[in-house]
Amino acid sequence: MKSTKVTTQLGGKDLTLETGKFASLTNAAVLVTYGETVVHVTACMADRDTHLPYFPLSVEFAEKLYAGGKIKGSRWVKRDGRPRDEAILKGRIIDRSIRPLFPTHVKRDIQVVATVLSADGANDADMPALVGVSAALSISDIPWAGPIAAVRMGLVDGKYMVNPTYEERESSKLDLIVSASDNGVVMVEAGANEATEEETLEGMKQAQAEVKKLVGVINDLVKEVGSKKAEFPLPAELDAAKVAEVEKAVEPLLKKALGQDGFDKKDIHEIAVAQFPADDAEPVEGALTNSEIEKVVNDVFTKLARKMTITDEVRLDGRELTKIRELTAEVDLLPRTHGSAMFQRGETQVLSVTTLGSPALGQIIESMESEENKHYIHHYNAPPYSYGDPGRYGFPGRREIGHGALAERALFPMLPSQADFPYTIQVVSEVMSSNGSTSQASVCGSTLSLMSAGVPLKKPVAGIAMGLMTDGDKHVVLTDIKGIEDHIGDMDFKVAGTRDGITALQMDIKVAGITFDVLERALAQAKVARLEIMDVMVAAIDTPRATLSKYAPKIEQFEIPMDMIGGVIGPGGKIIKAIMADTGAQIDISDDTGVGVVNVSSPDQESIDKAVRTIKGIVHVPEAGEEHEGTVVRVENYGCFVEIMGGKQGLVHVSRMSKEFVQDASALVKVGEKVKVYVKGVDDQGRIDLSMVSLTELRDNGSRPPRR
Numbered sequence: 001m002k003s004t005k006v007t008t009q010l011g012g013k014d015l016t017l018e019t020g021k022f023a024s025l026t027n028a029a030v031l032v033t034y035g036e037t038v039v040h041v042t043a044c045m046a047d048r049d050t051h052l053p054y055f056p057l058s059v060e061f062a063e064k065l066y067a068g069g070k071i072k073g074s075r076w077v078k079r080d081g082r083p084r085d086e087a088i089l090k091g092r093i094i095d096r097s098i099r100p101l102f103p104t105h106v107k108r109d110i111q112v113v114a115t116v117l118s119a120d121g122a123n124d125a126d127m128p129a130l131v132g133v134s135a136a137l138s139i140s141d142i143p144w145a146g147p148i149a150a151v152r153m154g155l156v157d158g159k160y161m162v163n164p165t166y167e168e169r170e171s172s173k174l175d176l177i178v179s180a181s182d183n184g185v186v187m188v189e190a191g192a193n194e195a196t197e198e199e200t201l202e203g204m205k206q207a208q209a210e211v212k213k214l215v216g217v218i219n220d221l222v223k224e225v226g227s228k229k230a231e232f233p234l235p236a237e238l239d240a241a242k243v244a245e246v247e248k249a250v251e252p253l254l255k256k257a258l259g260q261d262g263f264d265k266k267d268i269h270e271i272a273v274a275q276f277p278a279d280d281a282e283p284v285e286g287a288l289t290n291s292e293i294e295k296v297v298n299d300v301f302t303k304l305a306r307k308m309t310i311t312d313e314v315r316l317d318g319r320e321l322t323k324i325r326e327l328t329a330e331v332d333l334l335p336r337t338h339g340s341a342m343f344q345r346g347e348t349q350v351l352s353v354t355t356l357g358s359p360a361l362g363q364i365i366e367s368m369e370s371e372e373n374k375h376y377i378h379h380y381n382a383p384p385y386s387y388g389d390p391g392r393y394g395f396p397g398r399r400e401i402g403h404g405a406l407a408e409r410a411l412f413p414m415l416p417s418q419a420d421f422p423y424t425i426q427v428v429s430e431v432m433s434s435n436g437s438t439s440q441a442s443v444c445g446s447t448l449s450l451m452s453a454g455v456p457l458k459k460p461v462a463g464i465a466m467g468l469m470t471d472g473d474k475h476v477v478l479t480d481i482k483g484i485e486d487h488i489g490d491m492d493f494k495v496a497g498t499r500d501g502i503t504a505l506q507m508d509i510k511v512a513g514i515t516f517d518v519l520e521r522a523l524a525q526a527k528v529a530r531l532e533i534m535d536v537m538v539a540a541i542d543t544p545r546a547t548l549s550k551y552a553p554k555i556e557q558f559e560i561p562m563d564m565i566g567g568v569i570g571p572g573g574k575i576i577k578a579i580m581a582d583t584g585a586q587i588d589i590s591d592d593t594g595v596g597v598v599n600v601s602s603p604d605q606e607s608i609d610k611a612v613r614t615i616k617g618i619v620h621v622p623e624a625g626e627e628h629e630g631t632v633v634r635v636e637n638y639g640c641f642v643e644i645m646g647g648k649q650g651l652v653h654v655s656r657m658s659k660e661f662v663q664d665a666s667a668l669v670k671v672g673e674k675v676k677v678y679v680k681g682v683d684d685q686g687r688i689d690l691s692m693v694s695l696t697e698l699r700d701n702g703s704r705p706p707r708r
Contacts, residue, residue: 004225008217010034010151010210011162015128017135017221028140028227032132034163036120038067041132045142045230046109055104060113061091061129067119068368084365085401090126092402093150094133096508097179097187101145106232110142119368122165127152130179135218141227145512148186149214150179153203155195160206166369174199176505178207182215184513188493191409194501197523205516238296242288246296249275254301258308261317272297302488309469309485310476316484324464324480324529329444329540331452338552339453341540343445345480345533347435352445353428354453356552358601360588361424375424376415380404380442382431403439404429407463410443410496410504411450414458421456422557422599436482437465443496443504444537453552454545460537461503463496464529466522470511477522479529493519495526499534553586553601556608560596564619565589568598575618575647585611617645622688625695626679635666642677642690650688652677657692 003020016033023029026042050056065072065080072078083091094114102110114129130150138147154164154172161168169175174195179187185204192200253271276293288296308314313321325346334340339354363374380403384391396404407429415425427449429442440463447460467481468491478485486492490511496504507514548554560568568589569576580587585602600611622645630642630650639653652675654662662668669675680689680698691698 004221006217006221006224008213010214011164013123013163015131015214015217017132017217019135019139019221019225027142028136030132030136030139032128032135034128035123036118037116037123037125037128038118039125039129039132040115040117041129041136042113042115043133043136043140043142044111045140049107050109052107055099055102056107056109057095057099057102058109058111059091059095059098059133060111061087061094061126062113062115063087063119063125063368064116065366065368067116068121070366070368073366073371084367085405086365086367088398088401089405090129092398093126093177093179093187093189094130097130097148097150098133098137098144098146100186100508100510101148101512103143103145103232105234106143108232112136116368121369122167123163124152124166127163127177131214131218135221138218138222139226141230143229143232146181147215147218147222148179148181149211149218150177150187151207151210151214152177153207155199155203160203162206162210174203176200176203176207178204178211180208180211181513182212184515185507185519186509186513188505188507190502190505191412192497192502192504193413194498194503196501197520197527200502200505201516201520201523204519208516238288238292243296246276246288246293247300250297251300251304254297254304258305258316259314259318261319268297268301305484305488306469306471309478310471310474313476315478317482321476322479322525322528324532325482327533327536329448329537331448331541336551338549339449339451339455341445341448341452342432343441343448343537344433345437345441345444346482347433348438348441349431349433350438350441350445351430351432352442352449353430354446354449354455355426355428356453356455356548357424357426358553358555358586358588359418359422359424359590359599360586375418376408376412377424377426378404378408378411378442378446379426379428380407380431380439381428382434382438386431386434386438388433403442406439406494406496406504406506407442407446410463411446411457411461413503414461414498415450416456416458419557419597422555423455423553425450425455434483436480436486437463437492437494439463439506440465440494440496444533448537448541451541451544454548456544459498459500460534461496461498462530462533462537463494463504464526464533466493466495466526466529467491468493468509468514468518468522470518475518475521477518477525479525491522493522493526495523495530497527497530499531551603553603554605554608555599555601556612557597557599558612558616560589560598560615560619562591562594562596565591565596568596568615568618579611579614583607583611583614587611587615618647620645622648622650622679622682624679624681628677628679630675630677630690632669632671632673632675635669635671637665640665640669642675644677644688644690648688650677650679650690652690652692656680656690656698659693659697 005018007016018031021031026044029042032039116125134147137144153176154161155174156172174192176190272294328344331341337353338356342351365372427446431438443463467478467485467489469476491509493507585600585607588599590597600608602608628644630644633643634641641649643649677690680691
């Protein structure tokens, strides 16, 4: 097979696109190399139409452990399993970037698969994958209005970085992904540590400049190997006279309903059914079907609603463009959970619950590059009843995983470190009612829930969703969009942060691109709304609780020398297991920071205290002059051995068992007896010399007492 390559520089490294190397039966395949990270991208389109009422696109991001030179750690399962959440999120970033550029009248299955073949541990595969997807779609015969490209921007010490490495991202204030065309931004995803609106916008602008270079090299590849795009006829237009009849009947009713508080998309269906009830008889030739009638009614509604919003600047429920719906915040709703809160904005209502646990309950995530132990986990559930409908109930879908990750990203920078708060924290957001931006309601509710649980957040975090409607000439930015405004609008822009800066962003659009003046206006409006929401939140709870729930486990953390870890654990874990069995406490030891960090947890403080005393006794190096209570473990004719400080044994010579002469040690002590001992010294082999006579008395008496 003949292959074709194009190469460009990106962030100081070569990015190469190669086609014709693999997968010749696909519509297009591209191999992307960036550093030593390699991603293979394929694009396939079915040869016949589906009968689905929506555009059938699927996007998969497939990580392979072999890409990082790893074999799956499970003893029983060695095949790569279900994708981890991070892989699903990367697939969603690709999907959200490319989906707006497909013609919606195409009803053939289209599938894009990005497979990571090599992971160098420095360069993330997500941005090369997205560039490769754009290149594959662009050179294929699949109809698509690209190319686009994407880069990740970091901000370290005031300097922007293009596609920073994993290590560089650790110290970055901003982790910003921007997908864009030559003319505008199409998708934004970001996590940040209180980046300002100005810093974020500047990052987008610099990303756009890098994107233009990538779009240029993709166009070079298209010129060399691009295929002619397949053509699909537009669906036949409905009979104009019949359409006009429906429009004439429903337009006055829709105009009357628009602009009223409580207007909902269900009202559109009810108007259609009321004017054109379903007919169970045989359909009349030439007449519009019920589904066609409803489509016409929806089209009329969309046209009227957008015109009213853009031209008259009046929203569907009568609100002003920048007005937030009614806000409610409440904490401590559930008596036995460690923390709980409810946040409501209009009809959108989320209950967030916080659970605290031992560090051992952290989530171990095995990836191509490394193994990570997460101690903050945010889950989001949106059951069918939250939409007022029945439906599938069970495992979370990609949307639920994405919304949970967005809320997690928003809150993560404000969480305490493990050293300051040694807990595994799980927050679950249960959506009770959904009508616009449940993900940002989850951010607000979870902030309140964490504070209710006593998690020492650095600052509270709030979130808001912004919308956009444009007729090409005029742009109207909407604060706090309802579900129906999201449905008929052109943008969903979620912004979360503290009073001082942004912690997370997510933007999706339905138009070809958004200009920077619109983004700047949206960020400014979002900040005003965020501060207004924050005022309501802090009225419910203004600072984290000083004490944890009585039902939460208590944890004590301390450090031990690295060379003492083995002594605490013991052969095969024998010693640490015995301590846990004896005290009832959970004990976890880690050495990630270069020192031994011990976490002891239990609902019972006495159990913790006992376990801590035992461990500190094991690692303690005795010094002359110390006084201890010990247990006699062995008696010989020359003295007795006494166990002190969690397992250490020392010899009490018969000459130091009493101020008086002792003929037989067994006459004075028995095995199992508790005795007070003093440390006389420790020799160079670590052997402990003990005395049952105080060291002062030993000095006063001189040497061994005389025989009688």
